[in-house]
Amino acid sequence: MTFEFLEQAKSGDRRSLARTLSSLENGLVKIEEVLDVIGPVPLPINSDWQTLAITGAPGVGKSCLLDGLLRSWAEKGLRVAVLAVDPSSPRTGGALLGDRVRMTVVDDKELNELIYLRSVATRKASGSVPVIVEDMTKVLLALGWQRVIIETVGAGQSEVRCAALADRIVVVEGPARGDGIQAEKAGLLELADAVLVNKSDLPGAEVHADEIRESFELGAGTTPPVLLTSAIQGSGISEAAEMLLMLSSSGRSTRARWRERLLAYHERKILESPQLDELLEKLAKGSILLDEALHIIGGEHNE
Numbered sequence: 001m002t003f004e005f006l007e008q009a010k011s012g013d014r015r016s017l018a019r020t021l022s023s024l025e026n027g028l029v030k031i032e033e034v035l036d037v038i039g040p041v042p043l044p045i046n047s048d049w050q051t052l053a054i055t056g057a058p059g060v061g062k063s064c065l066l067d068g069l070l071r072s073w074a075e076k077g078l079r080v081a082v083l084a085v086d087p088s089s090p091r092t093g094g095a096l097l098g099d100r101v102r103m104t105v106v107d108d109k110e111l112n113e114l115i116y117l118r119s120v121a122t123r124k125a126s127g128s129v130p131v132i133v134e135d136m137t138k139v140l141l142a143l144g145w146q147r148v149i150i151e152t153v154g155a156g157q158s159e160v161r162c163a164a165l166a167d168r169i170v171v172v173e174g175p176a177r178g179d180g181i182q183a184e185k186a187g188l189l190e191l192a193d194a195v196l197v198n199k200s201d202l203p204g205a206e207v208h209a210d211e212i213r214e215s216f217e218l219g220a221g222t223t224p225p226v227l228l229t230s231a232i233q234g235s236g237i238s239e240a241a242e243m244l245l246m247l248s249s250s251g252r253s254t255r256a257r258w259r260e261r262l263l264a265y266h267e268r269k270i271l272e273s274p275q276l277d278e279l280l281e282k283l284a285k286g287s288i289l290l291d292e293a294l295h296i297i298g299g300e301h302n303e
């Protein structure tokens with residue numbers, strides 16, 4: 001089967017790029033088939049990251065921040081693509097509308113050539129969302145997008161796993177709400193290479209930044225940078241853009257990240273097993289045990 005749109009995506013046509021990504025999302029093509037046509041994922045240059053996750057609770061201002069960050073990066077001539085993974089939008093099943101309205105940077109005629117925005121429709125997606133995001137990221141990098149940003153809500157296993165795919169993770173927080181840093185937040189902060197405390201125009205932002213810095217000081221290794229930003233007022237954005245571009249991995253998050261990647265990889269193996277249907281059938285009938293099913297899936301790849 002030939003996929004003409006892959007060739008067209010390779011020559012820079014955005015419609016064909018969109019079609020390629022949708023085809024991955026809907027399970028109509030395999031990543032290997034796509035890369036066969038468009039070419040391999042380039043290796044990173046020096047120690048620069050290729051993928052950055054922006055994660056945090058809904059409403060903290062990730063999309064607004066990204067609008068400002070993209071502007072700064074595009075002004076430097078970087079080609080940046082964004083994958084917005086946001087299951088919270090009821091209308092689209094992704095965040096297309098919600099995100100597009102605030103992304104003013106794409107209205108800029110000089111910069112929009114350098115920016116590509118795409119939402120991942122998490123409810124429509126056929127396979128596991130982290131797997132789809134991983135594949136889409138590969139395609140974007142292979143097509144010459146220099147950096148890929150993954151915007152994802154920092155709650156829920158699938159979302160955390162999407163973030164863990166990235167080379168670096170920035171956690172976005174809002175002002176303090178007087179409840180300190182509870183377990184769920186601490187778990188997310190464990191993955192952070194940097195933290196942006198947004199809405200610094202509102203009271204409590206500095207207090208919260210201090211709380212986060214203190215919690216980092218308790219851990220081992222270098223502490224991730226914690227910066228204050230106001231996406232609405234535009235303050236701290238160019239500093240944050242600069243800091244993020246140079247960001248090295250904090251090291252302390254490495255284990256937690258590999259844990260998520262290992263789980264995602266395992267899930268992928270299961271979902272992509274050619275015997276999955278058959279095994280589910282047998283499990284349902286009670287003719288095999290879970291252990292046996294896992295063993296069969298594991299064995300497929302060692303033959």
Ligand SMILES: Nc1nc2c(ncn2[C@@H]2O[C@H](COP(=O)(O)OP(=O)(O)O)[C@@H](O)[C@H]2O)c(=O)[nH]1
Nearest residue numbers: 058059060061062063064198199200230231232
């Ligand atoms: N006061 C204030 N509001 C902000 C700031 N950044 C974003 N917001 C508002 O917070 C809401 C959620 O922003 P959005 O970027 O969609 O958050 P996301 O869900 O994290 O992507 C919107 O109403 C924004 O206008 C900020 O720096 N200060």
Ligand SMILES: [Mg+2]
Nearest residue numbers: 062063086099
């Ligand atoms: Mg958003």
